[in-house]
Amino acid sequence: MSQFDVTVIGSGPGGYVAAIRAAQLGFKTAIIEKYSTLGGTCLNVGCIPSKALLDSSEHFENAKHNFASHGILINDPQADIQRMVARKNEVVDQTTKGINYLMDKNKITVFEGVGSFESATQIKITKNDGSSETIESKYTIIATGSKPSSLPFISLDKERVITSTEALNLKEIPKHLVVIGGGVIGLELGSVYLRLGSQVTVVEFMDKIIPGMDGALSKELTKVLKKQGMKFMLSTAVSGVERNGDTVKVTAKDKKGEEVVVEGDYCLVSVGRKPYTEGLGLEKAGVELDERGRVKVNDHLQTNVANIYAIGDVIKGAMLAHKASEEGTLVAEILAGQKPHINYNLIPGVVYTWPEVAGVGKTEEQLKEEGVAYKVGNFPMRALGRSRASGDVDGFVKIIADEKTDEVLGMHIVGARAADLIAEGVIAMEFRASAEDIARSSHAHPTYAEAIKEAALDATGKRPIHI
Numbered sequence: 090m091s092q093f094d095v096t097v098i099g100s101g102p103g104g105y106v107a108a109i110r111a112a113q114l115g116f117k118t119a120i121i122e123k124y125s126t127l128g129g130t131c132l133n134v135g136c137i138p139s140k141a142l143l144d145s146s147e148h149f150e151n152a153k154h155n156f157a158s159h160g161i162l163i164n165d166p167q168a169d170i171q172r173m174v175a176r177k178n179e180v181v182d183q184t185t186k187g188i189n190y191l192m193d194k195n196k197i198t199v200f201e202g203v204g205s206f207e208s209a210t211q212i213k214i215t216k217n218d219g220s221s222e223t224i225e226s227k228y229t230i231i232a233t234g235s236k237p238s239s240l241p242f243i244s245l246d247k248e249r250v251i252t253s254t255e256a257l258n259l260k261e262i263p264k265h266l267v268v269i270g271g272g273v274i275g276l277e278l279g280s281v282y283l284r285l286g287s288q289v290t291v292v293e294f295m296d297k298i299i300p301g302m303d304g305a306l307s308k309e310l311t312k313v314l315k316k317q318g319m320k321f322m323l324s325t326a327v328s329g330v331e332r333n334g335d336t337v338k339v340t341a342k343d344k345k346g347e348e349v350v351v352e353g354d355y356c357l358v359s360v361g362r363k364p365y366t367e368g369l370g371l372e373k374a375g376v377e378l379d380e381r382g383r384v385k386v387n388d389h390l391q392t393n394v395a396n397i398y399a400i401g402d403v404i405k406g407a408m409l410a411h412k413a414s415e416e417g418t419l420v421a422e423i424l425a426g427q428k429p430h431i432n433y434n435l436i437p438g439v440v441y442t443w444p445e446v447a448g449v450g451k452t453e454e455q456l457k458e459e460g461v462a463y464k465v466g467n468f469p470m471r472a473l474g475r476s477r478a479s480g481d482v483d484g485f486v487k488i489i490a491d492e493k494t495d496e497v498l499g500m501h502i503v504g505a506r507a508a509d510l511i512a513e514g515v516i517a518m519e520f521r522a523s524a525e526d527i528a529r530s531s532h533a534h535p536t537y538a539e540a541i542k543e544a545a546l547d548a549t550g551k552r553p554i555h556i
């Protein structure tokens with residue numbers, strides 16, 4: 090029987106990073122993945138393919154609506170969804186092959202098959218053809234991720250009533266896409282098809298979209314997406330989804346309790362994701378789940394079985410690729426006797442609509458609830474030279490700082506390249522910078538990042554320069 094120091098089950102951004110870090114630290118490492126390609130949800134049916142389609146559709150949107158204002162005149166551009174999807178598949182292929190290269194480079198043994206515990210130290214790997222082998226591992230890291238969840242009364246036929254996975258592979262552009270759920274995935278994929286010409290209606294149970302983020306971001310994004318043509322039905326509870334031929338009828342109750350009906354040709358169900366533990370044989374190892382079906386872990390991400398750890402979407406916390414990767418690194422380093430730490434307050438959240446939305450640290454709502462005295466600085470993107478040059482003038486930077494100490498407590502951005510800009514907030518807060526520290530740091534001109542400096546100037550002494 091092959092023996093390993095560390096075995097990782099699942100090759101998403103949690104699992105493959107854990108494996109690489111474990112190998113770097115000198116452990117004899119194996120990774121088990123049930124699919125033939127590595128990279129998990131993120132690389133195959135999540136972050137990477139969605140961003141490929143977002144970028145393609147954004148190019149189309151610009152060609153159609155924005156090139157002319159830059160003096161570029163082209164005749165009636167057409168969107169070829171099949172070519173876009175083919176390009177997306179190439180991007181996924183290159184990216185997942187990159188993970189195979191990294192596994193080879195780090196001398197990690199890759200097993201293809203479903204990993205299932207036989208005991209706390211033995212894992213059986215069952216291949217597609219039914220053959221199996223069992224390996225022994227001193228430590229195991231469960232990184233089996235998540236799957237799309239649905240509502241009990243919805244039957245997903247995966248043709249017209251679809252999840253994000255199918256939405257990344259459509260063969261035609263929907264005429265009317267009804268999106269159930271105004272969270273990150275629904276808005277990103279809704280944006281793709283809106284730009285390609287679909288009518289898009291988002292039905293959301295809460296009274297706002299991206300409910301976990303700072304309220305100001307939600308308001309601004311709603312405004313911008315409405316301007317782009319997306320329709321919203323907020324405070325609306327879906328009660329039924331019925332497919333009839335090429336039509337999908339979504340029935341819901343609005344906030345007055347009255348029945349409303351939306352008809353489309355596709356319905357994307359994006360109401361969240363659930364941890365994936367099926368077929369893992371957790372009972373044979375004695376690993377416990379929590380009340381929401383997630384693998385239960387302590388602060389060191391150790392399960393109730395001492396040599397088994399768990400990371401990423403399958404445990405509590407934000408379902409984000411970079412959170413999973415940080416946890417993979419953390420566990421490998423704990424196994425090597427190091428004392429790593431993750432500041433969960435500083436895991437940034439991003440929505441790749443255009444403009445992008447990003448936030449890190451505390452929201453204003455959280456600080457109010459915690460009774461913390463704070464001050465706020467804002468700066469609109471439209472006041473930046475860089476924004477006017479590109480034409481991307483929507484959005485703002487909002488910085489929240491402690492009223493007394495001036496320490497930055499949160500940074501929230503809507504605007505071009507917010508996803509990249511938020512890294513400044515993460516670093517500033519990781520080093521416990523004050524708004525004054527950011528305000529006094531030189532920011533290259535002309536850049537979108539100048540809005541961060543200006544918002545910091547506004548937060549600390551109300552002294553922005555360009556407004």
Ligand SMILES: Cc1cc2nc3c(=O)[nH]c(=O)nc-3n(C[C@H](O)[C@H](O)[C@H](O)COP(=O)(O)OP(=O)(O)OC[C@H]3O[C@@H](n4cnc5c(N)ncnc54)[C@H](O)[C@@H]3O)c2cc1C
Nearest residue numbers: 099101103123129130131135136204234401402408409410
């Ligand atoms: C459409 C979409 C867009 C997204 N965009 C972003 C984004 O832009 N940024 C971001 O941070 N996050 C994004 N996410 C979320 C991100 O994909 C997840 O948070 C991330 O993939 C979680 O990583 P993980 O390693 O925990 O699990 P996963 O990536 O889900 O990987 C788990 C792997 O384990 C394998 N597995 C499961 N059980 C077994 C078993 N018994 N044996 C062997 N293998 C097994 C699975 O096949 C899978 O490959 C997106 C998700 C979706 C669906």
